[in-house]
Amino acid sequence: MILFLSVCVKSLIELGRRYEWPKGQVCPHCGGRLWGHGFVSGWFDGCPQAVWLPRYRCSICRKVVGVRPAGYWSRFQASIADIRESLAHRLKCRRWPSGRSPSRQRHWLNGLKKQIQVRFGMGWEGDLLEAFDELCKAGVRAASRAV
Ligand SMILES: [Zn+2]
Numbered sequence: 001m002i003l004f005l006s007v008c009v010k011s012l013i014e015l016g017r018r019y020e021w022p023k024g025q026v027c028p029h030c031g032g033r034l035w036g037h038g039f040v041s042g043w044f045d046g047c048p049q050a051v052w053l054p055r056y057r058c059s060i061c062r063k064v065v066g067v068r069p070a071g072y073w074s075r076f077q078a079s080i081a082d083i084r085e086s087l088a089h090r091l092k093c094r095r096w097p098s099g100r101s102p103s104r105q106r107h108w109l110n111g112l113k114k115q116i117q118v119r120f121g122m123g124w125e126g127d128l129l130e131a132f133d134e135l136c137k138a139g140v141r142a143a144s145r146a147v
Contacts, residue, residue, distance in 0.1 A: 006070045008070065008071075009071075009079075012051045012053065025056060027060065027063065029058065032058045032059050033058070035056060035058075037056050038055055039052040040052075044077050073144065075144070076144075078100070078108075080136065087108060090109060109128075110145065111143040
């Protein structure tokens with residue numbers, strides 16, 4: 001389970017391990033109080049170096065809760081906005097935008113098709129970007145192949 005904080009990736013880079021831990025964070029699993037539990041490194045598109053991501057540990061259930069910058073899904077280095085932009089370009093222009101590997105972008109499109117299949121059924125034939133937005137609103141990682 002990942003706890004999302006509204007911290008932009010740039011401020012995470014600037015702060016590094018000097019991250020100011022917000023007080024009063026509660027565990028998404030049990031509602032227990034969270035305590036700072038160190039950092040893990042993460043990589044994001046456009047950042048030349050690894051970013052230190054804070055972690056918490058729950059005082060009651062002892063689970064570790066990670067933090068991601070706002071606008072990023074767990075296990076994705078590209079922002080949700082960049083993924084959507086890439087998919088929109090592909091669907092409109094029938095080719096991938098330059099600057100990112102086509103295979104990576106194809107992975108996102110295949111992930112979206114998989115999520116649509118799972119959430120809306122095999123016979124679904126709507127607009128892919130509308131489905132992307134709807135899945136995002138529902139809290140689904142719309143470009144992920146993981147179900
Ligand atoms: Zn807990």
